[in-house]
Amino acid sequence: MQKTYLASLLTGLCMSSQLWAATPYDINQSYGGGSEVSFNGKIYEAKWWANAGQSPGIQVANEWDSPWRLIGDDNGAGGNETLPTEPPVVEQPPATEQTETVYLTQAELDDKERALTSDATMKAVKASIETRPNELVELVAPGREDNPPNVRLVESLLSESQFEYLFPLRAPEYTYRGLLQAVAKFPALCGSYSDGRDTESICRKTLATMFAHFAQETGGHESWRPEAEWRQALVHVREMGWSETMRGGYNGECNPNVWQGQTWPCGTFDNGEFKSYFGRGAKQLSYNYNYGPFSEAMYGSVRPLLDHPELVADTWLNLASAIFFYVYPQPPKPSMLHVIDGTWQPNEHDRQNGLLPGFGVTTQIINGGVECGGTNEHAQSQNRINYYREFANYLEVPVPADEVLGCKGMKYFDEAGAGALPVYWEQDWSYVAGNPNGGKSYACKLVGYQTRFSAFKEGDYSRCVQHFYPEVEVTDDEGTNSGELNQPPVAHITGPNQAAGGASVSLSGQNSTDPEGKALHYAWTLPAGVSASTLDQATIALVLAKPTNDTELQIGLQVTDEGGLSHSTTHILLVKGEGSGDTTPPAGDYPAYKAGNAYKAGDRVSNAGDSYECKPHPYTGWCSGAAWAYEPGKGTAWSDAWIKL
Numbered sequence: 001m002q003k004t005y006l007a008s009l010l011t012g013l014c015m016s017s018q019l020w021a022a023t024p025y026d027i028n029q030s031y032g033g034g035s036e037v038s039f040n041g042k043i044y045e046a047k048w049w050a051n052a053g054q055s056p057g058i059q060v061a062n063e064w065d066s067p068w069r070l071i072g073d074d075n076g077a078g079g080n081e082t083l084p085t086e087p088p089v090v091e092q093p094p095a096t097e098q099t100e101t102v103y104l105t106q107a108e109l110d111d112k113e114r115a116l117t118s119d120a121t122m123k124a125v126k127a128s129i130e131t132r133p134n135e136l137v138e139l140v141a142p143g144r145e146d147n148p149p150n151v152r153l154v155e156s157l158l159s160e161s162q163f164e165y166l167f168p169l170r171a172p173e174y175t176y177r178g179l180l181q182a183v184a185k186f187p188a189l190c191g192s193y194s195d196g197r198d199t200e201s202i203c204r205k206t207l208a209t210m211f212a213h214f215a216q217e218t219g220g221h222e223s224w225r226p227e228a229e230w231r232q233a234l235v236h237v238r239e240m241g242w243s244e245t246m247r248g249g250y251n252g253e254c255n256p257n258v259w260q261g262q263t264w265p266c267g268t269f270d271n272g273e274f275k276s277y278f279g280r281g282a283k284q285l286s287y288n289y290n291y292g293p294f295s296e297a298m299y300g301s302v303r304p305l306l307d308h309p310e311l312v313a314d315t316w317l318n319l320a321s322a323i324f325f326y327v328y329p330q331p332p333k334p335s336m337l338h339v340i341d342g343t344w345q346p347n348e349h350d351r352q353n354g355l356l357p358g359f360g361v362t363t364q365i366i367n368g369g370v371e372c373g374g375t376n377e378h379a380q381s382q383n384r385i386n387y388y389r390e391f392a393n394y395l396e397v398p399v400p401a402d403e404v405l406g407c408k409g410m411k412y413f414d415e416a417g418a419g420a421l422p423v424y425w426e427q428d429w430s431y432v433a434g435n436p437n438g439g440k441s442y443a444c445k446l447v448g449y450q451t452r453f454s455a456f457k458e459g460d461y462s463r464c465v466q467h468f469y470p471e472v473e474v475t476d477d478e479g480t481n482s483g484e485l486n487q488p489p490v491a492h493i494t495g496p497n498q499a500a501g502g503a504s505v506s507l508s509g510q511n512s513t514d515p516e517g518k519a520l521h522y523a524w525t526l527p528a529g530v531s532a533s534t535l536d537q538a539t540i541a542l543v544l545a546k547p548t549n550d551t552e553l554q555i556g557l558q559v560t561d562e563g564g565l566s567h568s569t570t571h572i573l574l575v576k577g578e579g580s581g582d583t584t585p586p587a588g589d590y591p592a593y594k595a596g597n598a599y600k601a602g603d604r605v606s607n608a609g610d611s612y613e614c615k616p617h618p619y620t621g622w623c624s625g626a627a628w629a630y631e632p633g634k635g636t637a638w639s640d641a642w643i644k645l
Contacts, residue, residue, distance in 0.1 A: 025056060036071065036429070043071040047449045099471045100436045106462070106474050113461035116446060121421055122455070124343055128188040128327050128335060129456060131297060137316075140184045142177055150190040151180050153203055157395065166211065166394070168227050169220055170234035172596050172626055174282070178316035182323050185298070188337065189323055202341045204395045209340055209362055210326060212388035214282050216380060217366075219387075225637075229383075230390040237313045239279035239286075240621060243598065244310050249276040250286055263452040264292025267307040277309055281318035283325045289450065294324050296457070301567050303490050308572065325366075331448040334419035336362045347418040353411035358404035359388050364413070372407035381406050415448060422446035425453035425464035442469055463487075487515040491559040493571040500576050501546035507571060508539040512559045525556035549577040595627035604645070607632045612642040 025037040025044075035046040037056065044056040050067040117126075132148065140147055142160050158166075160176040167174065183189055190203035211233060220232035242249065247269070254266035254274040266274045266288050279286045285294060288306060295305035298317065311317050329335040334344035339361050346355050355361055363381050364372045371378040377385070385405045392399050399405070413419055428445040435442060444464035446455060453464040466472055495507035509522050524535040529545035530553060542555070553575055558568040593607040601620045604613045612632035614623040622630050622641035629635045632642040 031067075044068040045071050047447075102436055102442055102469070102472050103475050104442065104465070104472055106476060109462040109465060109474065112443065113458075116461070117455050122423075124338070125329055125335070125421060125423070126456065128337055128343075129297070130187055131185050132187060134185075134299070137181050137184045140177070140181045142180060147180065148184050148187065149192065150187055150203075151184045153190050153200065154180065154183050154207070157200070157204060158207060166231055166391075167234045169225075169232050169625070169629065171237040171624070173237045173314055173318055174234045175316075179319050181316040182320035185320050186323050186327055188327060193341070197341065201397075204397045205340050205392070206326075206337070208388060208391040208395045208397045209336065209359060210322065211391045212359070212384050213362070213366055214322065215387040215391075216384050217284055218282055221383075228390070230387040233387075234282060235625070236284075236621060237281065237318055239284060242276065242278040243600075244275075246276055246278075247273050250278045251276055251288065253288055259452050260289050264288045264302050264306060267309070275306075275309055280309065280312040280321070282322035285312055285321045285325075293454070294321055297324060299568075301488070301490060301569070303492060303567075304569055307492065307569070329419065329421060329423065330365065331423055332413040332415050332417055332420035333365045334413075334421075336365055338419075339365070344419055347416075349416040350413075350418055353414075353417070354404075354407075354409055355411070355413065355417065356404045359385070360404040360407045360410065364407045364410055368407065368410070368412055372410045373412070374408055377406045377408045381408070420448060422448045423455045424449065424451040425455060425460055426451050427464070427468040437471065440469065442472060444468065488565040488567050489514040489520055489559045489561045491557050491567045491569040493555070493557050493569055495571065495573075497572065498574045498576065499544060501544055501578055503544050505542045505544060505573065506539060507542060507555060507557075509557050509559065510538045512538075512557070514559075514561045516561070518562045521560045523558045523560070525558075527553050527555070529553075530555070544575050547575055547577045551575045551577065593632055595631065597624060599623035605632060608634065611645040613645055615641055615643055 023037060025039040031037065031046045031050040035050070037044050037046075039056045042056070045068070047067055047069050056066070056068040056070075136148070140151055142155065147155070163176040163179065190199070190206060192199045193202070212230075215230055215233035218234050218236045219229065220235045221229060222232065223229060225232065251266055251274040253260035253264075255261045256265065266277070268274055277286055277288050277291050285291060291305045291309055291312070292302040294312075294317075295302050298305070298320065305311060305317075312321050325336075327335050327337045329338070338344040339357060342357070344357070346357065350356075355364070360381075363384050367380070371381040371384075388405065389399060391397075404410075424447050425444040426447040426449075428441040428443040430441045430443075431439040432441050433439055442465065444453070444461055453460040453467070455461075462474065466474065490513050491509065492511040492513070493507055493509055494511055496505060499505045507524075509524075512520055512522075514520055520538075522536055522538055524532065524540055526532060526535070526542070529547070531543045532540045534540060544553075551574075553573045555571045555573060556568060557571070558566055560566040590604040590606045590611050593605040593612070599605075599614045599620070600623075601614055603623065604611060606612075610633055614620060620641075622637070624630075625641065627635060629637045630641045632638050633644065635641075
């Protein structure tokens with residue numbers, strides 16, 4: 001078959017003005033993103049998946065509550081519409097029975113991706129979300145001379161003792177070192193500016209802004225405490241009422257039959273049930289479609305945090321997840337970082353909607369649908385204002401009298417605003433005269449709603465084109481067939497999460513996958529005290545040491561495909577210490593209190609010769625709090641959490 005090349009078709013793909021014919025809307029049918037329908041004399045396009053019964057005519061309170069976008073009038077010609085000021089319409093040729101293979105060079109696809117993502121705003125956003133390798137992040141420690149520049153700046157503005165003062169009631173999982181590691185991961189946070197902006201002032205305001213939102217999102221909100229409410233942030237690391245073993249929540253999009261479940265495949269328990277992606281960390285990250293992108297930003301793969309969502313609570317990721325949310329835009333909203341550092345400047349439409357630079361806009365970004373737009377300041381928004389004023393005062397951040405701190409009367413961000421940057425790839429449904437197979441565009445376009453392909457991920461434009469146009473074959477620059485782009489494999493470890501000291505444990509990497517279905521090479525890494533006869537097989541047998549105390553081990557696996565691309569993951573194994581099962585229960589036959597244990601309502605412990613019971617909700621969370629405050633019988637506020645028996 002003669003090859004059809006599109007060397008000239010990837011420039012000016014949207015010059016044609018005729019839309020694909022829109023079919024009449026069918027209330028019994030579901031529609032995928034990009035589908036066009038005719039309804040009551042109008043043409044509508046599905047922004048994302050529209051379920052059966054979700055009619056374009058349904059009245060909604062907000063534009064984003066509907067999956068449909070109005071395109072224009074239906075002129076009665078099968079849904080086609082000719083837009084003004086465009087070249088003459090060229091009629092589509094009749095559909096051919098056989099689909100013709102279309103060849104595109106990789107260089108053409110890459111050039112198109114660069115052309116569509118090279119404007120100044122996109123460059124600024126990409127710079128703001130860059131990350132450092134985890135090997136460098138793991139080296140970060142308080143006072144270390146080789147800490148990255150943005151970390152040293154944060155250390156100069158906020159010492160460890162100041163951190164402890166500001167967050168005296170924090171959960172033990174939140175640490176000063178964890179904050180520094182989270183800052184290290186994102187160089188733009190408290191990073192330097194080359195255009196004259198004051199880096200230190202922006203950093204101070206950044207910290208005050210984030211801490212104020214932490215206080216609202218994860219704070220104790222208990223006015224009777226000696227610590228003022230603004231100093232009660234970071235109390236919760238997990239959403240109240242949820243734990244790692246619980247099933248059936250926050251996983252509705254795990255279904256492998258929907259694209260969210262395919263793009264961000266959820267981890268499973270041993271019985272195959274999906275894990276629950278409830279709120280964790282300082283921002284209370286929720287749902288697989290947020291865990292997946294965050295995991296990719298942290299590890300270059302969606303698998304680590306979809307398989308081990310608990311890491312978002314138990315490690316420095318509990319603060320990194322909040323910074324991730326702070327620096328990433330949510331079109332049509334800008335990022336909070338770009339609001340604070342002045343990169344985002346409202347246009348006239350924004351100003352008419354009350355969207356002005358200041359702390360109030362960050363509340364609109366984080367929770368505008370609940371707290372903003374009313375005639376009076378919402379109680380939660382007022383909390384944030386109060387907390388921000390206190391943190392700003394502590395961190396020496398000037399608060400101008402005319403700064404908009406609240407969001408009452410503030411309308412939502414929309415597509416006409418300055419922050420409406422489309423950052424996802426979607427199929428371009430345009431008709432292009434002269435293109436094969438009925439004038440398909442063989443292109444993707446940028447949209448403002450979430451899809452499986454991101455403009456922030458290099459190569460996703462090519463993947464988008466190949467996904468929507470399976471007849472496309474990618475060639476090298478000389479025109480020879482290079483087939484599908486080689487995509488990196490995905491490492492996955494299965495095996496027990498707990499074992500006795502001295503036991504032999506089998507771990508398997510056989511569930512690791514390669515998108516092209518090619519063979520994989522395995523390389524395991526073991527911590528000290530663990531041995532195995534081989535480290536290059538899919539399955540290995542570990543021989544464990546016999547620790548005195550319970551010890552968590554981290555076993556690593558790197559898989560490499562035939563094209564040289566690799567991916568790594570880790571598996572956490574709890575090895576029970578020799579003494580962990582031999583302790584005679586103290587007074588009352590209850591286990592000894594252990595700082596940091598995840599206690600629940602009704603749990604009983606012994607401590608210092610007495611017995612205690614963890615109080616019911618809403619006091620339960622304190623039982624697992626910092627020992628200096630909540631150790632039963634000894635902590636400064638132990639009676640808030642425990643009942644002495």
